[in-house]
Amino acid sequence: MTTRTAGTSPLVYARIAGILYVIVFIAALFGPIFVRSNLVVPGDAATTANNIMASESLFRAGIFSYLVIFLTEIVLSVVLYVLLKPVSKTLALVMTVFRLAMTTIHGINLLNQFFALLLLSGAGYLTVFGTDQLHALVLLFLDAHEYGWSIGIVFFSVHVFLLGYLVYKSGYFPRILGVLLLLASLAYLIDGLAILLLPSYEVTPIFLAVPIAIAEMVFPLWLLIKGVNVEQWQKRALESA
Numbered sequence: 001m002t003t004r005t006a007g008t009s010p011l012v013y014a015r016i017a018g019i020l021y022v023i024v025f026i027a028a029l030f031g032p033i034f035v036r037s038n039l040v041v042p043g044d045a046a047t048t049a050n051n052i053m054a055s056e057s058l059f060r061a062g063i064f065s066y067l068v069i070f071l072t073e074i075v076l077s078v079v080l081y082v083l084l085k086p087v088s089k090t091l092a093l094v095m096t097v098f099r100l101a102m103t104t105i106h107g108i109n110l111l112n113q114f115f116a117l118l119l120l121s122g123a124g125y126l127t128v129f130g131t132d133q134l135h136a137l138v139l140l141f142l143d144a145h146e147y148g149w150s151i152g153i154v155f156f157s158v159h160v161f162l163l164g165y166l167v168y169k170s171g172y173f174p175r176i177l178g179v180l181l182l183l184a185s186l187a188y189l190i191d192g193l194a195i196l197l198l199p200s201y202e203v204t205p206i207f208l209a210v211p212i213a214i215a216e217m218v219f220p221l222w223l224l225i226k227g228v229n230v231e232q233w234q235k236r237a238l239e240s241a
Contacts, residue, residue, distance in 0.1 A: 010083065010228045010233040011230060013079050014083060014223045014228050015227060017080060017083060018220050018225075019224070021216075021223065022224070024072050024073065027065040028065075028069060030061075031062040031065030031066050032066070035058055036062070038055075039055060040142055045135040046135045049134070049139070052116065052120060063113050074100065078096070080096065086233060087166045087169050088240075099155075099156065099159040101155045102155040105152040105155065106148070106149060109149060109152065119137050153192040154189065154193060154196070156188060160182075160185035161182060163185075168181075170236065172232035173222070177219055180219065181215050184215035187207075191204050
């Protein structure tokens, strides 16, 4: 019974990881992409504020989608650690910590969206601000949220680099998956740092978006469809025990 459990557990973890990736992907399409693109107008504080007030339920649903992402990320971090610790427990642990660090930063950063809601709540203590000032502050906090997100992505790029390295060295995943993840980690790092350090940088260029998109699609699909080479996983697990 022990042998059978050890043989099936890597596949179970792989499937779980794949499902969790899908949940993160769907939630990210809704909150960070759909809701923001429909409500936030870059550089136009008044229109952005009016959009949020007219669609407050949608804005709150976007916040909820972020919470779904963060809770899923925590579980995914642990599952990836279990899958890759046979390669190197130390590196797998460091990989996990960097993803959890990103999740922590993003979780705290979500307060910026709540601050935007509070500014539009009509509370009595806000009467000291004029309408234009309130709208400007709303856009300020939403822009701050985007910068906070990019800070988290810098930490995430280290996670993806270590993930790619461990996948490449594992022997129970195809090496090409590791290469794709390593390229994605470099793209994440360049994009995140460019947003933080270059004032004129606004849109992720195609040469950075493509490796990120490919890695984020191929790796989860592989986990869902193929999983891991159980025999090689067990071999590495015995060697590292």
